[in-house]
Amino acid sequence: MRSIAPRLSLIAVTLTFACKSPESGETMTAATTDESTSVANTTINLTDATTDLTTSTTTGPGTTGPTTTEDGTATGTGTQGTSTTAGLTCVPIECEGALLACGDCMDNDGDGKTDLADPECISPCDDREDTxxxxxxxxxxxxxxxxxxxxxxxxxxxxxxxxxxxxxxxxxxxxxxxxxxxxxxxxxxxxxxxxxxxxxxxxxxxxxxxxxxxxxxxxxxxxxxxxxxxxxxxxxxxxxxxxxxxxxxxxxxxxxxxxxxxxxxxxxxxxxxxxxxxxxxxxxxxxxxxxxxxxxxxxxxxxxx
Structure with missing residues (x-):
């Protein structure tokens, strides 16, 4: 489930998912909260028994959010300046007191490689991951x-x-x-x-x-x-x-x-x-x-x- 609504600006967002089990008919509800804008509850009825939960959420400075593994199990919650994927936690590296793109614990160019794991990052004092x-x-x-x-x-x-x-x-x-x-x-x-x-x-x-x-x-x-x-x-x-x-x-x-x-x-x-x-x-x-x-x-x- 990659997205259920258009992009939201950062302000306290509350999303509620109601999923009906195709076997028991019982409705299960899960809620996630982030500090951004309050929006109306959203209900999704799933008729398919399989759901793709292979999403991994990376959170950078000033954001919080859950991280899920390939089996859909949450491994931890991101905190300011850190991110967690598959049980690994990123530790930010500052350059003269600032977090730049190659030290901010975010995959800024979306190539699946974070900070110094990205070959295009020269050092933490590098503000572009994409070149x-x-x-x-x-x-x-x-x-x-x-x-x-x-x-x-x-x-x-x-x-x-x-x-x-x-x-x-x-x-x-x-x-x-x-x-x-x-x-x-x-x-x-x-x-x-x-x-x-x-x-x-x-x-x-x-x-x-x-x-x-x-x-x-x-x-x-x-x-x-x-x-x-x-x-x-x-x-x-x-x-x-x-x-x-x-x-x-x-x-x-x-x-x-x-x-x-x-x-x-x-x-x-x-x-x-x-x-x-x-x-x-x-x-x-x-x-x-x-x-x-x-x-x-x-x-x-x-x-x-």
Missing amino acids: FATGLPGDNMDPCNQDCFFDGNSGAGDDKCNWSLKCDPANPGGDICPYDPNFNNCPDMQSQECLDNCQVPNGCDCFGCCTVEVDGMTYDIFLGDPDCTLADIDSCQQCTKNDDCDQECHPEDCEICFGETEPPEGCDDPTCEGFDSCTIDMMGNSNCAEGYYCSTGCCFPIQPG
Whole structure:
């Protein structure tokens, strides 16, 4: 039973269901209450003996609601900032005191993957689940000059990474910042501060050029493309890795590559160099310590936008 009425605005909603058992003729009544608008009781007479109750309700900040499993049994009630599915409870992760789309315990893009279980979530400081772009105001918005893509802000002042899209023959800057073979600011090496400070996931360089595998094909995609998604990978802007700050992925060594959330086949646990290793469940929870998040099998410290 997905819906019995048009969409309601949030104000105390009371719904009453009267279901008649086809075997006994006895009428059974169940009521659910949510804080929203009061509406008239609704009665539904079911003539079919089977009812699909495979609905799972996810509730985000400021909402409450029940969760049902595939057999129709309630597993718990969502509370502010948490959701429960199949016995798993999501724990929200804040970014500088705010809950953004990739840390709010909601499947914002409806793909069945919540927060960091969604490959298109870069970190909790990412406000878009539907694309690889972060959606943060001012983040990586310069049409040419790039700094560390993964620190949640723009400007090379805090990470000392510096690159121009004019240097990339794959032309990820498009018409706004086209490739210029004569451009004279394309350094072969990044500063040691850049290499030390930029937390780069396996399979990416520090400027957001990442290798993903889809249907057996590999693509080097530019995460600054605001419309780039796994579902439409062919439309993503291509890019060329910066060799000096490319964090190559080695799945043969049990590393989780960018765009993946599970260890490679045959690996019980992921390998992570320089950080604690981690895994993510279907609700986006990981075994990382507080103040850290899990990305490509590594516990990275949360860097605010």
